[in-house]
Amino acid sequence: MKYIDEFRDGEVAQSIAAAIKAEADANATYHIMEFCGGHTHAISRYGLEDLLPANVRMIHGPGCPVCVLPVGRIDAAIWLAKQPGVTLVTYGDMLRVPGSRRLSLLKAKAEGADVRMVYSTLDAIKLASANPERQVVFFAIGFETTTPPTAVAIKQAQALGLKNFSVFCNHVLTPSAITQILDSPEVRELGTVKLDAFIGPAHVSTIIGSRPYEYFAEEYQRPVVIAGFEPLDVMQAVRMLVRQINDGRFEVENEFARAVTRDGNEKAKSLVADMFELRRVFEWRGLGAVPYSALRLKEPYAAWDAERRWDVPQDSPPDNKACECGAILRGVKKPTDCKLFGTVCTPENPMGSCMVSAEGACAAHWTYGRFRDLERSE
Amino acid sequence: MTLPRRAHPRPLDIASGRVDLTHGGGGRAMAQLVEELFVAAFDNEALNQRNDQAAFNVPGGRMVMTTDGYVISPLFFPGGDIGSLSVHGTVNDVAMAGARPLSLSAGFIIEEGFPLSDLQRIVQSMAKASKEAGVPVVTGDTKVVEKGKGDGIFITTAGIGMVPPGVEISGNKARPGDAILVSGTMGDHGVAVMSQRESLGFETEILSDSAALHTMVAEMVAAVPGIRVLRDPTRGGLAATLNEIASQSGIGMLMEEALVPVKPQVLGACELLGLDPLYVANEGKLICICAESDAPRLLEIMRAHPLGRDAARIGACREDSHHFVQMKTRMGGNRVVDWLAGEQLPRIC
Numbered sequence: 001m002k003y004i005d006e007f008r009d010g011e012v013a014q015s016i017a018a019a020i021k022a023e024a025d026a027n028a029t030y031h032i033m034e035f036c037g038g039h040t041h042a043i044s045r046y047g048l049e050d051l052l053p054a055n056v057r058m059i060h061g062p063g064c065p066v067c068v069l070p071v072g073r074i075d076a077a078i079w080l081a082k083q084p085g086v087t088l089v090t091y092g093d094m095l096r097v098p099g100s101r102r103l104s105l106l107k108a109k110a111e112g113a114d115v116r117m118v119y120s121t122l123d124a125i126k127l128a129s130a131n132p133e134r135q136v137v138f139f140a141i142g143f144e145t146t147t148p149p150t151a152v153a154i155k156q157a158q159a160l161g162l163k164n165f166s167v168f169c170n171h172v173l174t175p176s177a178i179t180q181i182l183d184s185p186e187v188r189e190l191g192t193v194k195l196d197a198f199i200g201p202a203h204v205s206t207i208i209g210s211r212p213y214e215y216f217a218e219e220y221q222r223p224v225v226i227a228g229f230e231p232l233d234v235m236q237a238v239r240m241l242v243r244q245i246n247d248g249r250f251e252v253e254n255e256f257a258r259a260v261t262r263d264g265n266e267k268a269k270s271l272v273a274d275m276f277e278l279r280r281v282f283e284w285r286g287l288g289a290v291p292y293s294a295l296r297l298k299e300p301y302a303a304w305d306a307e308r309r310w311d312v313p314q315d316s317p318p319d320n321k322a323c324e325c326g327a328i329l330r331g332v333k334k335p336t337d338c339k340l341f342g343t344v345c346t347p348e349n350p351m352g353s354c355m356v357s358a359e360g361a362c363a364a365h366w367t368y369g370r371f372r373d374l375e376r377s378e
Numbered sequence: 379m380t381l382p383r384r385a386h387p388r389p390l391d392i393a394s395g396r397v398d399l400t401h402g403g404g405g406r407a408m409a410q411l412v413e414e415l416f417v418a419a420f421d422n423e424a425l426n427q428r429n430d431q432a433a434f435n436v437p438g439g440r441m442v443m444t445t446d447g448y449v450i451s452p453l454f455f456p457g458g459d460i461g462s463l464s465v466h467g468t469v470n471d472v473a474m475a476g477a478r479p480l481s482l483s484a485g486f487i488i489e490e491g492f493p494l495s496d497l498q499r500i501v502q503s504m505a506k507a508s509k510e511a512g513v514p515v516v517t518g519d520t521k522v523v524e525k526g527k528g529d530g531i532f533i534t535t536a537g538i539g540m541v542p543p544g545v546e547i548s549g550n551k552a553r554p555g556d557a558i559l560v561s562g563t564m565g566d567h568g569v570a571v572m573s574q575r576e577s578l579g580f581e582t583e584i585l586s587d588s589a590a591l592h593t594m595v596a597e598m599v600a601a602v603p604g605i606r607v608l609r610d611p612t613r614g615g616l617a618a619t620l621n622e623i624a625s626q627s628g629i630g631m632l633m634e635e636a637l638v639p640v641k642p643q644v645l646g647a648c649e650l651l652g653l654d655p656l657y658v659a660n661e662g663k664l665i666c667i668c669a670e671s672d673a674p675r676l677l678e679i680m681r682a683h684p685l686g687r688d689a690a691r692i693g694a695c696r697e698d699s700h701h702f703v704q705m706k707t708r709m710g711g712n713r714v715v716d717w718l719a720g721e722q723l724p725r726i727c
Contacts, residue, residue: 001642001645001646001649004645004649008708008709009708010636010707010708010709010710013709013710014710017710044713045707045713046707046708046709046711046713047706047707047709047710047711047712047713048709048711049711050710050711050712051709051710051711119651231707231709346719347716347719348719363719366716367714367716367719368713368714368716369713369714370714371700371702371704371712371714374700
């Protein structure tokens with residue numbers, strides 16, 4: 001397949017792996033966080049850990065939109081789905097995420113709530129047009145990549161004069177999450193978590209460009225390489241980061257130049273800027289309350305805001321006590337450090353959000369990589 | 379005055395008629411539906427006797443029996459429909475024991491309001507598939523449920539077959555060192571069905587691989603009666619089926635990504651939809667596990683058969699107390715090929 005095979009070439013991967021091994025200082029350990037779940041998934045699915053030398057360690061970041069949504073927002077979505085006349089529409093992964101009392105949208109659906117899965121926001125609009133007697137609420141989640149499609153859906157609803165469509169907005173921002181991780185005591189003061197460099201997001205960066213990372217690369221003195229989601233992209237980014245660390249540089253480099261520019265997608269950015277404003281604070285699973293890290297609809301679009309249309313509960317119930325999703329999302333712990341991992345928490349029966357999405361650190365490790373733990377322990 | 383000899387003076391209005399509750403009510407309307415639509419299409423000696431059961435003689439030996447429900451949506455898809463699928467799927471389940479399929483039963487649950495023309499199209503396609511396979515539908519049942527209580531039509535078929543002497547194929551017979559073969563490209567059926575879903579609506583030339591595999595199986599079993607395992611990778615695809623076998627047999631497996639045949643169009647569609655072809659369903663492919671020494675012969679037989687042209691050896695069984703199915707990726711790394719969690723593609727068969 002053209003434009004895909006080129007980035008999945010096993011021989012090229014081996015030669016990059018050899019270069020990384022040759023260039024990495026055998027006396028140093030390189031701690032590289034891939035922020036995005038897309039990279040986490042690629043690393044696990046293609047077995048890239050087997051190609052990296054032992055002193056280059058990949059740390060899975062919080063860039064999985066399903067994983068970072070706190071229990072309270074899942075509960076709120078379930079609450080919305082149970083309101084009379086409401087059809088709640090969302091992306092497939094959200095259905096299985098456990099809220100409090102082990103409820104999920106999938107279970108709410110089985111109990112009779114009208115919950116539908118869509119592949120595109122425009123399908124939600126179609127559903128609203130076809131069912132004028134139902135209140136169609138789109139449960140919007142995701143980073144900068146999925147925000148423009150939500151904006152387009154609202155524009156469309158406006159153009160069609162749809163009165164029965166609204167958005168439960170949970171869009172979050174990448175740069176604020178990275179800053180939060182770098183500001184966390186484990187990284188900044190205690191130094192218990194080593195983070196030497198970042199692989200920057202692929203799809204998010206196509207929208208926001210590479211410029212937003214320049215601030216924290218300089219401020220926190222951490223190199224960033226923006227990389228695509230194909231396995232060779234990840235390998236090449238690791239090599240570029242090893243070089244930056246060796247050279248003592250902390251620049252933003254762009255490995256994903258085939259899709260990412262410095263300024264990103266101006267049209268999408270202005271659409272989002274026109275429609276959304278920053279929330280003063282938003283709760284993230286694992287990261288806690290992060291200031292200015294999420295979006296809500298601006299006043300002129302209040303009519304499409306589900307949180308203004310309904311009195312949506314704003315509780316923030318705690319995670320399961322034994323669940324380590326929070327520490328895993330901050331890079332403080334590995335999936336295997338969690339007592340629940342693989343015992344009571346599996347993809348079939350997830351306790352925490354990291355086990356739900358294929359991009360979650362726990363699900364990726366369980367699904368593709370758990371044989372390594374057993375080989376190690378035997 | 380001479381009364382007309384036909385029991386039903388007006389034939390069914392296939393062109394614009396619809397199934398209503400009387401068609402399942404046990405009265406004359408039902409009798410007419412059965413006669414003009416089902417019996418006319420399936421037409422065989424056992425069914426033509428119009429009894430509530432089919433009676434027939436069977437040879438002595440080991441018999442297999444299987445049943446399967448078909449709820450696929452949409453009902454018609456590129457390369458087949460629910461009717462042909464309900465024959466192929468059940469014939470294949472019989473064949474995966476190495477057995478020769480003898481006959482099928484068919485149960486129809488039809489939703490009130492279902493167009494008779496669609497019903498006829500489905501039944502005729504089913505009859506065609508059964509005649510081509512040489513496996514008659516010898517008995518059946520029809521029920522009609524109120525509108526809103528079904529989704530068009532559901533079909534259940536059961537099949538019986540005879541296992542040739544000396545053949546003992548079972549999911550628990552794979553041994554470390556055995557070869558793992560597949561009869562062709564993976565994922566065609568699932569992608570063909572997905573392409574027809576209204577919410578996805580992408581255009582593709584991929585046809586479902588829906589087909590009856592028993593003639594190929596007969597040749598394989600005749601040449602190598604000691605085949606250990608045969609299974610058709612339907613729901614959950616190759617990944618789920620290999621995991622089933624690994625756990626039944628208490629072994630591990632190692633396959634190579636580069637050896638698994640997948641059509642470029644299927645790969646492309648999977649990329650777009652975020653699916654893994656290893657988990658996408660097939661309806662005309664089989665997995666064969668055999669002694670390493672039998673592999674070349676079986677591959678030759680499969681490749682000579684029209685349904686096995688792309689047959690390939692994709693890996694081998696090995697000792698593993700955790701029963702992992704692992705895969706060497708094109709990148710040169712290893713990964714687990716796990717059971718499918720949740721539902722990747724609902725209602726594809």
